[in-house]
Amino acid sequence: MKDNKASIANDAVVLTTAKIVTTLIGLLSSMLLARFRTLEEYGTYSQILLVVNLAVSLFTLGLPNSMNYFLVHSETGGERKHFLSVYYTLNTVLCLAIGVVLWVCLPFLESYFQNRNLSEFWFILSVLPWTKVMISGVSNLLVVYGKTGKLRVFNIINSLIVLAAILIVKVFELSFRAYMLFFLAGEVCMALWVYRIIWNMEGGLTCSFDKTLTLTILQYSIPLGLSGLVGTLTIEIDKLMIGRLLDTEMLAIYTNASKELPFSIVASSLTAVLLPQIARKLKAKESDEAVALWGEVVEISYMILSFAVAVLIVFAPQIMTALYTEKYISGVGIFRIYSLVLLLRTTYFGMLLSSAAKTKLIFVSSVITLVMNIILNLLLYSVMGVEGPALATFLSIAIAACLQLVASARLLHIPFRKIFPWWKLWKHTAINLAWSIPMYAIIKVLKLGVGVLDIVVAIGLIIAAFIVYAFAERKYIILVTNLLKGKKKNAD
Numbered sequence: 001m002k003d004n005k006a007s008i009a010n011d012a013v014v015l016t017t018a019k020i021v022t023t024l025i026g027l028l029s030s031m032l033l034a035r036f037r038t039l040e041e042y043g044t045y046s047q048i049l050l051v052v053n054l055a056v057s058l059f060t061l062g063l064p065n066s067m068n069y070f071l072v073h074s075e076t077g078g079e080r081k082h083f084l085s086v087y088y089t090l091n092t093v094l095c096l097a098i099g100v101v102l103w104v105c106l107p108f109l110e111s112y113f114q115n116r117n118l119s120e121f122w123f124i125l126s127v128l129p130w131t132k133v134m135i136s137g138v139s140n141l142l143v144v145y146g147k148t149g150k151l152r153v154f155n156i157i158n159s160l161i162v163l164a165a166i167l168i169v170k171v172f173e174l175s176f177r178a179y180m181l182f183f184l185a186g187e188v189c190m191a192l193w194v195y196r197i198i199w200n201m202e203g204g205l206t207c208s209f210d211k212t213l214t215l216t217i218l219q220y221s222i223p224l225g226l227s228g229l230v231g232t233l234t235i236e237i238d239k240l241m242i243g244r245l246l247d248t249e250m251l252a253i254y255t256n257a258s259k260e261l262p263f264s265i266v267a268s269s270l271t272a273v274l275l276p277q278i279a280r281k282l283k284a285k286e287s288d289e290a291v292a293l294w295g296e297v298v299e300i301s302y303m304i305l306s307f308a309v310a311v312l313i314v315f316a317p318q319i320m321t322a323l324y325t326e327k328y329i330s331g332v333g334i335f336r337i338y339s340l341v342l343l344l345r346t347t348y349f350g351m352l353l354s355s356a357a358k359t360k361l362i363f364v365s366s367v368i369t370l371v372m373n374i375i376l377n378l379l380l381y382s383v384m385g386v387e388g389p390a391l392a393t394f395l396s397i398a399i400a401a402c403l404q405l406v407a408s409a410r411l412l413h414i415p416f417r418k419i420f421p422w423w424k425l426w427k428h429t430a431i432n433l434a435w436s437i438p439m440y441a442i443i444k445v446l447k448l449g450v451g452v453l454d455i456v457v458a459i460g461l462i463i464a465a466f467i468v469y470a471f472a473e474r475k476y477i478i479l480v481t482n483l484l485k486g487k488k489k490n491a492d
Contacts, residue, residue: 018152025159043248062225085208095130131187161186238389257331264345312339318458321450369400
């Protein structure tokens with residue numbers, strides 16, 4: 001049992017490290033692509049990815065989510081090999097069908113986005129759905145087989161290939177079409193590598209159609225696919241609206257301004273260390289203890305993310321310029337609103353419901369979120385313009401989080417005021433307001449712009465803000481350190 005715990009802990013560390021590295025490489029790739037390509041080119045790139053992500057979520061029927069379940073429940077190597085043969089045959093056929101559908105729908109897509117350049121990239125729309133599904137599904141496969149080290153290498157190489165394509169095209173001053181060809185070639189190579197990995201682990205695959213097993217897989221995966229589709233639509237609905245109502249260049253600005261920066265990785269990694277105990281406490285009917293532990297995790301995460309959000313809001317012009325250049329500066333308002341969404345990444349608000357197997361309530365709240373997002377998108381766009389959909393996304397996610405907290409409180413028969421450490425979160429918020437408001441005033445007095453010297457000054461001010469914040473939170477930081485040490489000793 002001890003060895004098993006050590007293995008789980010080691011896998012978690014490996015995956016978290018890989019996620020941090022790949023996220024940072026991905027952020028660097030976005031920064032370079034934003035710098036090296038025009039707004040129209042980046043907007044076209046964003047439209048292609050948006051369409052592919054929605055198509056994959058809609059037509060793959062949740063298949064990637066079925067792999068963990070069926071591999072774990074396969075008792076022999078022969079059963080695993082048979083499942084993988086049927087799974088990858090079905091997935092490959094579906095993905096190729098998606099590519100054909102997108103190719104046929106090109107005239108509609110060009111009309112919707114008012115972008116006649118999309119037909120030039122028909123080959124991307126036809127092949128990218130297949131590569132996306134193959135590459136994203138390998139993580140489930142390798143985790144089940146305990147190959148987390150190989151997964152880390154795979155993900156990092158995949159990120160580096162995208163980065164290399166951007167740099168090669170820039171160095172040789174090639175066209176945007178050349179970049180898309182390099183990008184697709186890299187994706188195809190990674191997808192083919194997935195087949196090779198499976199072939200090596202199982203000693204070969206066959207092209208297999210098993211009607212009974214296929215129906216069983218679909219019965220399991222389709223409900224999960226519907227939940228995933230709702231989640232994807234909730235995330236992408238504002239970009240769909242901007243892509244329709246405004247031009248390609250504005251979509252490029254909106255896409256980068258709405259990207260979440262990877263601060264939540266630290267909080268989610270910290271959360272992963274403590275949260276497994278909550279499910280055990282709920283199973284043992286120790287609701288009060290589970291809620292108390294959840295409160296500790298939430299406060300730790302919020303302490304980190306609230307400072308990051310304050311920095312992003314106060315120094316938004318300088319940060320956006322440093323990341324994407326001054327041509328994206330008109331998206332500062334969107335960037336600030338989306339920074340607030342990070343506060344809602346403090347925890348998984350449906351965690352108690354999920355631990356209690358109340359997944360239907362989570363799905364219902366997801367649907368409510370989507371409906372609210374659509375309504376608020378239309379309403380707030382008419383009132384605020386381009387920043388309206390960003391605010392709609394924040395408000396709909398916040399309302400859904402509150403609904404899940406209300407449902408959790410009722411499920412555990414706990415007052416709503418006690419389901420979350422509200423007072424402690426307000427305390428951390430007050431500390432951030434105490435430094436950020438004067439800092440914003442200083443920026444205005446200094447008339448800080450977005451030049452190189454201005455960004456250097458901004459970095460100095462951020463360091464000063466961090467020192468002030470760390471000093472204000474010093475007692476709690478010591479408390480958190482002791483708490484984590486205690487948890488580690490208990491785990492050992």
